[in-house]
Amino acid sequence: MNRKSNIDIPPKVVLLILSTLSVILIVVSSIFSSTVPVFNTVFSAVVVPMEEGINSIGTFVADRYKNLEEISTLRDENQKLKEKVAELQLEVKNIESDQRELKELRKLYKLDQTYESYETVGARVISTDSSNWYNTFVIDKGAEDGIEVNMNVIADSGLVGIVYNVGKNYSNVRSIIDDTSSVSAMFETTADNCIVNGDLKSIENGFITVSHISKDAKVNEGDVLVTSNVSSRFLSGITIGYISDITIDNNGLTKSGKVTPVVDFKHLQEVLVVTTTKDDGNE
């Protein structure tokens, strides 16, 4: 930067060179849609360790702060919970017997193909997106841990998003609430197909939008949406959320509505990456 005093290149020329370079980079990277390896290497070696450090400090501080806040409320809660425990113990016994029955039924109908059977890798969220326009984040597992592009990411037993870029020890994940995200989904009960779109505007109120529901689909508010079996990138049967506000579109042929995701995207710290991809399943 003190080059300026040695060699005098007019700023206008530098501006021209650098903007041309930017435009070339934009064109090249959008055509090949793969990142420059240099960035991946630098990111793996320098940025990821630092982010992991900051992340653990941040979690530590946040936890301490929460502890102080929560002590008084916890005392009250503890009392209430003790009462609840006794109540629930009874219920557990009932459920246990139900569970046994369910297991047998599943075996019977060969339904144990739900996502409990998918293999997963646990990962921590180490950084979020830098702008307020997108909902993407970085996790601390990468190619070294067997992560590949298009692997599904889940948490709280619901769909979080999909891996779109993989480095040596990190991966970028686009969450389903991102404005550019769209997921092919279906109703768990009726198997009617629809499309779930992320939306920056409605996520403010905790929703994402769903469109292309057939006019004749017999669906009700509160129905569960899961990933569709016709999706090319998402494994089928992963819970997305609950539908509400179903309305008929202007074209009179389709319906749309809102979905409340089951995942709490505001406090996402640990996620599971499903290492089975859709392609593996078809083989």
Next chain:
Amino acid sequence: MKRLIIVTILILISYLLEVSVFSYFKMAGIVPNIMLILVVSFAVMRGNMEGMLIGFFSGLILDGFSGEIIGYYALIFLVIGYLNGFFQPLIYSNNMMLPLILVLVSSLVYNFIIYFFSFMFRNKLDIEFYTMHVMIPETVYTFFIAIFLYNFYYYINHKLEVIEKRSSI
């Protein structure tokens, strides 16, 4: 040389602050634009050449690590750094008013460019919503953080200039 090292470290710290630290201090779900403060601050203190270079490399880092299209943020920050550099002759001593106003304006312009290319092009036309819920909150938050950061950068730049003057004699 010293300047190069210090500025590189500052860019890296700004990036980490933005993606890691400030995600714990979100206000209404909004993260301040730390990188923009760095670019504008150095542009007004050092002129359009340095503003432009810092802008370009800061943007490049954001691009590269977001795993998406490369060159997008680099171009935006490049232009922001260049244009803000024109105000350098108007900055004297520790006057904070103009730099802060420039951060404010730059933040609005930056957000509008992103809205224009990433949202309006995809037919998301409710500009009022995006202005009220993303652009304005981010700008306000960025403005307040800039009050502290600009002073910090001013101090660092001042130290660097003293060292540079000494070594040039």
